[in-house]
Amino acid sequence: MAIDDAFIQAFRLHQQQGDLFHPPGREDQAIHQASTIGALMEGVYDGEITYAELARLGDFGLGTFNALDGEMIAYDGRFFQMKSDGKAYPVDPAAKTPFAVVMFFDPTVKVLWEEQVGWKQFQQSVDKAVPSRNIFYAIKVKARFDHIRVRTVPRQNKPYPPLVEVAKHQPEFTFEDVEGTLVGFRFPDYAQGLNVAGYHVHFLAADLASGGHVLDFSMQDARIDIDVTSKFHMEVPECGDFLAADLGKDQSEDIHAAEN
Template sequence: MKQRAVSWSFSVWLLLVLVFAAMPVRAGERLFQYSTIDALLAGVYDGELTMGELLKHGGFGLGTFNTLDGEMVVVDGVAYHVTAGGKAVPAPRDAKTPFASVTDFDEDTILKLAPAPNMKAFNAQLVKGLPSANAFYAIRIDGRFPWVKTRAIPGQTKPYRPLAELVKEQVIVKYTNVEGTLVGLWSPAFVKGVNVPGFHWHFLNRERTAGGHVLDCAVDSVVAKVDQLLEFTVKLPAAGAFAGTDLTPDRSSELESVEKGPAQ
């Protein structure tokens, strides 16, 4: 009888081990990405991943839309399409992206930040509070900002030109004394060519009607909610121009000009 009970207990233990081993990792612990930043820099502006499929992997993040039509800001489970000029609307679920990164935001740490006159000072302050520079982080900041300078690029037609050329056509909008949400990602240096090393920020106003890719901003005393992400998943496009694009060149200088913008 005792042997049978021990055998039954071992069977239950083994079953629980197998069940937990088969369970997927919480999305909030993982950053999901579609395509690579170097492919975007090289002019791969069409992807097959829809917003409906993207949002299954997370409700917080950023990216862009097919034909490089504006900026994507994902917050509170909604993907917003910010067009050139700064207007933001919820994106249709069948809209597609050539590049995006999302997670399910699950706050791990809160950082209290002092006022900063620009993004360089703001980022320098924030990076000191990150537990490690070698992890990924999703960062959310809600509040009122003295000013936020954003950009979005109009949709393109083929043949596509490299992104470093197209930023010259970006439409810049400056919001002053604005309430809203900064949606940020930090990626470690070792993902060079795959994602944007360091900080990458997008913005939406409180009404969710305006925003874009952040070129610069100033902050008052704010609270940054930080989600550390220790897993990173990349889904590569299975069709289109990605397979035939030369991704061997070092595009670091192109990325720097794209992220900062020629107006900087």
């Protein structure tokens, strides 16, 4: 069976049972987001929400830190900061974030996939299987990676440059023959500017020592869990640089450049 068919079969099973959104005994969990990716693109790198506050809204997700000090990944209630040295560190609950996305992860769709699959093929396979591209998908993957290429953003100093400029100088790392976990989301196209349309995924190695924002990979022996939700809550800053930022322009090209 091709990986496309495996995903289609898994989604159809829950659609036929009528429990894709509301399995027995499970409440549909909302995605909670602090600020917007558009604000981050404009150099709004300081927020007021702490990770202690964020953890009350979800145990799974991704984001960044004030001053754009690295990438965040969270799963199973544990939060990690992946800095520009490529290493991962436990998050200080008092640390603050200008942008983060979290939820309480409770997957409906589960797929086991032993064969090798690449990042682009993985995205295409999920795209073919999802019942609608207009709702939200949280994705967690535990796998063995033949290779995985990631980047992390370095801490910035004021006056902050826009993210597309930071991305030109971001350090990249490639890890080979490593086990680890992917955490990410698939957002609808209409969410571009609020978040990243399509896939936004972070990686943490199984030894909890390294990781970053995913650029490419080849993986096998994967356990893929997907949580489907129609609920999305967002809170934006009420003060600071966010209020003056120009968020009305089309940022699609810059978002693509910065995220890929």
